[in-house]
Amino acid sequence: MSVNETSTPEEWLAAATVDPSVGALRPDYRALLVVAEGLRPGPSDAFSEELLAEAEAKACDPDQHxxxxxxxxxxxxxGAKPKRTRPSVDALLRRAPEGLPRVDRLTDVYNAVSVAHVLPLGGEDLxxxxxxARLTRADGSETFALMSGGEPVTENPRAGEVVWRxxxxxxxxxxxxxxxVRTRLSQDTTRAFFVLDALGALDDTAVDEAGRALTAALVASSPGATTATRLVRPSA
Incomplete structure (x- = not known):
């Protein structure tokens, strides 16, 4: 049993941190963290399709937002080049005119909220x-698991890169x-952790609205699911 299974969602969220080094880059950064339990995973379905279609219809021009x-x-x-490695919401918005990806019902839900509310949003299997969870700047020795050519590969981030770990x-x-790939959502996920990233152009009211949209969609798609949230900022 993992430590995450022995703590309450509120206790786990309380332990999450944003390192001061991140605040030095962007003092306006905030993250709304959401833990959801009792989720019903599965393939994309009519519910997630409706959310994605609505998001596609209202998607903004990323070059103008x-x-x-x-x-x-x-x-x-x-040190990143945002036109080569784009922020997640930017990449999604550029795919919206031709159709957002259909991945699975949980991923589809958070992608739809990300596009509709114009903020980066990711989900992990808790x-x-x-x-x-902590957001920090890498020293370059950390490991990052991914798939390349159908085979598992381990990379290291560049020193100074901002990473969740x-x-x-x-x-x-x-x-x-x-x-x-190690913590990504799957069709077996029943407990998840979501991160909604915000900078100054999105005020706390807008962030809260995005969080409410996410939790409402999760509960609607998984009746009986429960959620807990916490807004975190860089620590002093």
Whole structure:
């Protein structure tokens, strides 16, 4: 049994941190963290299709939205090239005119909320997470698990890169660019952890609205599911 299974969602969320080094890059950064339990995983279905279709219909132009512009600035601040490795919501918005990806019902839900509310949003399987979540700047020795050519591969982030990590390694590189395969959501996920990333162009009211949209969609798609949330900022 993992430590995450022995703590309450509120206790686990309370242990999550954003390192001061991240705040030095973007003092305006906040993350709304959401834990959901009792989820019903599965393939994409009519419910997730409706959410994605609505998001596609209202998708904005990423080149014209101030929140996307700020995320490009944030990526450049730690040495990333945002037109090569785009913030996740930017990449999704650019796919919207031709159709957002259909992955599975849980991933589809959070992708739809990300596009509709124009903020990066990722999800992880909480039962595969090891210890508390923390956002920090990498020293370059951390491990990052991915698949390449159908084979498992381990990479290391660049020193100074902003990463989400747990006790075992990096779970998401370049703030919200790419998630690892170790903790990604699957059709077996019943407990999940979601991160909604925000910079100054998106005020706390807008972040809260996005969080409410996510939790409402999760509960609607998984009757009986429960959620807990916490807004975190860089620690002093």
């Amino acid at each position: 101030p929140h996307i512009t700020e995320w490009h600035e944030a990526f450049r601040a730690f 039962d595969l997470y090891v210890g508390p 747990d006790d075992e390694g990096v779970t998401c590189r370049r703030w919200n660019w790419r998630q690892c």
